[in-house]
Amino acid sequence: MQGAAMAIKVARVALEYGMLLWLIYFTVSLSRRMFGEVKQELKQQHKPAVKQNEALLTVVEASEEELQGRRFAFQEEITIGRGAENDVRIPENFVSHRHATIFLHGAQYVIEDLGSVNHTYVNGQPLEGRAYLKPGDEIRVGMVTLRFER
Secondary structure, three states: OHHHHHHHHHHHHHHHHHHHHHHHHHHHHHHHHHHHHHHHHHHHHHOOOOOOOOEEEEEEEOOOOOOOOOEEEEOOEEEEEOOOOOOEEOOOOOOOOOOEEEEEEOOEEEEEEOOOOOOEEEOOEEOOOEEEOOOOOEEEEOOEEEEEEO
16 A cells, blocks of 8 residues: 555656656747747848948947847948938937938948038047048947948
8 A cells, every 4th residue: 555655646747847848948949939930030120141342331339229230231321410311310309401421432332421401420530521431430420320341
């Protein structure tokens, strides 16, 4: 009788721990699957395919949630401003309708402030007219900071 009771007790404990382990395994598997899909969607949404002859602007700091982390790939020219016709649209009062443009000049990219009231800053310095860009340069327009890569 005691042997049967002990066997039942051991079986009950094994089933309880087995069920607990199965529940943990199921939860971890489900979480990995769910967050893996979300991660893939975010990567595809924020990282356009960049070709060898393209440049890239990445938003590194922005007060608008929808701009944070966005990437803008371009070849010849990209415009930055508040207006809807711009490639990089920044909906802030500190940003002019057509604030700045970056264009390819020969083999290098040039940034030009388009007469904005609040200026464009390159690496913390106000931009006077035009300047050549090099990889890693930080461009600030309003309250948004972009990193130039090539």
